[in-house]
Amino acid sequence: MTVETIDTLIIGAGQAGIAMSEHLSKTGIPHLVLERNRIAERWRSERWDSLVANGPAWHDRFPTRTFDDIAPEAFAGKDSIVSYLETHARENGSPVRCGVEVTSLSRKPDGSGFTVETSQGVFEARNVVSATGPFQKPVFPAFIPASSGVIQIHSSAYRNPAQLPDGGVIVIGAGSSGVQIADELARAGRKVYLAVGPHNRPPRSYRGKDFVWWLGALGLWDVKAHDPALEHVTIAVSGARGGHTVDFRDLAAHGITLVGRAQSYENGVLHFADDLAKNIAMGDADYLSVLDSADAHIAREGLDFPEEPEARIIGPEPDCVKNPVLDLDLAEAGVTSIIWATGYTLDYGWLKLDVMDERGRPSHHRGVSAVPGFYFLGLPWLSRRASPFIWGVWHDAKYLAEHIAARQD
Template sequence: MNDITKTDTLIVGGGQAGIAMSEHLTRHGVPHQVLERDRIAERWRTARWDSLVANGPAWHDRFPGMEFPDMAPDGFVPKEQVAAYFEAYARKFEVPVRTGVEVTRVTANRGRPGFTVETSRGRIEAQRVVAATGAFQTPVIPAIAPQDPRLTQLHTADYRNPEQLPEGAVLVVGAGSSGTQVAAELNRAGRRVYLSVGPHHRPPRSYRGRDFCWWLGVLGEWDNEVRQPGSEHVTIAVTGARGGYTIDFRRLAHEGVTLVGRTDAFEAGVARFAPDLRANLDAGDANYLALLDGADAYVERNGLDLPPEPEARVIPSDPDCVTQPLAELDLAEAGISTIIWATGFSQDYGWLEVDAFDSDGRPDHQRGVSSEPGVYFLGLPWLSRRGSSFIWGVWHDAKHIADHIAKMRGYLAHYDAAELAQSAPADDETIPHAAPRPQRVS
């Protein structure tokens, strides 16, 4: 990489966030480079289970500049096709991405503008740095995980399929989209499954003939800029698997999965659960029904010809595991050989040694513009709004950041041009334009 030593803006990460950022910078004529330590959209290939599909329909979970090929608009795209989509998008928009290059350190220059970037292929000087590595960086397995060599324990990032696991029952901890989908898959494969359910939202997959992504759009929910108080640790349970269906934990229990409350501790081979299972299910149901209420009101207010769906409001009866919830479970007696942790990810910005973090080590930013001038964050949930965690939301967040970068470059270019004009030796010599069109670094 010795042929690239300077660039205006360096984008770290070649997934959906980095690709979107490049597109918008190109539209502004901002020279930039994208560095990706693996392949484009690598996590879609290697940090997901085999049967994963996108949780939103193909018409929704994409960038505006290109549709998914060979997919029905209401279909759910398999993970390999999602990765291929971003590779094709990068080719279409001529994204200057370098793969196999890892950024190891970024520091702010002193006495001169910009940043020094250390990589596995040499040093780069950049005026701006966009951290586009996203939120799914380091799988989190809580400290309560039992230290028992007889158990196989893995994060959903390392789960691939039921055949991968040893014989025996499985405890899945976490009931967001990942944990719920994995638990359902294992149950269909004939495994005995226990699913630990914490606070969650569970929208309908579709209602009155429209996908929930559409309902959240027309109801303005995707544009919510602030989370509701108390919802910081609430996950969303939704799936596009098997053509897409509404997740209902009571129905899942009637199909054979044993529901338990939030996992609190492991002691001497016994898992202990909080007495919150019914409360978590009831809160999830309330969230579900509230969206149906909002949809019904929207239909009536706008006179839409969408057929009523009263059966969507039918909540299944409580299974035994809800009426008589387990407070604890002896793992050996239950035949549990595997624990799958669906407990999310943490962010890893150890390579970014700049003053862009709060006292808790979290990115300090406003809509991705950090407290360190010239440093930007992209690809984080709630970066600007609820929709930031979706593919299309990343694209719109990237546009805002690119606009900010172009605006800042305009300010800097103004006085640079003025100083050049004042030092011009003759009136008839050409004076550079105040904002010359940047050339792409290739």
């Protein structure tokens, strides 16, 4: 059996793997990037057709490269992001090998590195960076049986309204994906129910600056500790249609029926929690808290930003919030499809190292695991809030490249 040897192996050629390759190239460390499909595959095949980034192009990018095809204030579509990452990899000379799936990774018996088994042979490496990102395995609750007769798909499999059979749609999950998919379906003339759980809904912009700018100005991109109480709180923000603040009242005004969290299913009836008004109110409170923090920052720094009092106007509750639907007979309501916008979980079944904590999650400090030479990259809160985003992962990759270089020395 032929064994290929490389100093550093990167698993995954998404934004994390491409950023890692750039920094390793700068330090002169020989490396190889293995990708089971194509560069930026999840952007290609696991996103809906009209998806755009949730931050403007001046922000959602690597510091070393701008977008060539869109204005800085615009929001890049998924095809632009794929092209951006492909171009970056090509011009940086990233050694990407596509069509190679990693099936097992274990430590060499002498502790000098790692043995990596793949669909295309065996590799040995002194260092390995797992850059597989956070979107690994779709979370798909199974309490609605297939015998219900309703089509059920995860948001990663949704493409456009024409993909679904005629009839009403329930979108479960009101983070960025769920909100944007529900809005698109409603604008296409579908009857839509949107299940809304706990969420944050920041302003798209305030007093002349985009939300992502405010995160930087307020130091929130650099927050290092994730509050466990907010683990299941999603963020509802959108770059669709030129970017706008998500307001669930607007969605209701466009015909979407808001409901609480989906709880259970029995005899053709889907039951929702009586928590819709509370979830909407908490989202409003979060929204206003961002405005308060921004106003305080402007006053403290003596900035001459335009006033925007209308941003604080919160409209009345729509009827679907005041009189929530708690039980929905799917057949009677004409519902034929359910889209689960319920996020992802991690999948490291191929990883044969003792690098997980008691909850089965990666154990590391800023991506450096307890096993010398093994690293994680691209995960939420790897080092701070910015870690899973395109510009944030670039900085984490720089830190890991420096750590690897120090090991070489």
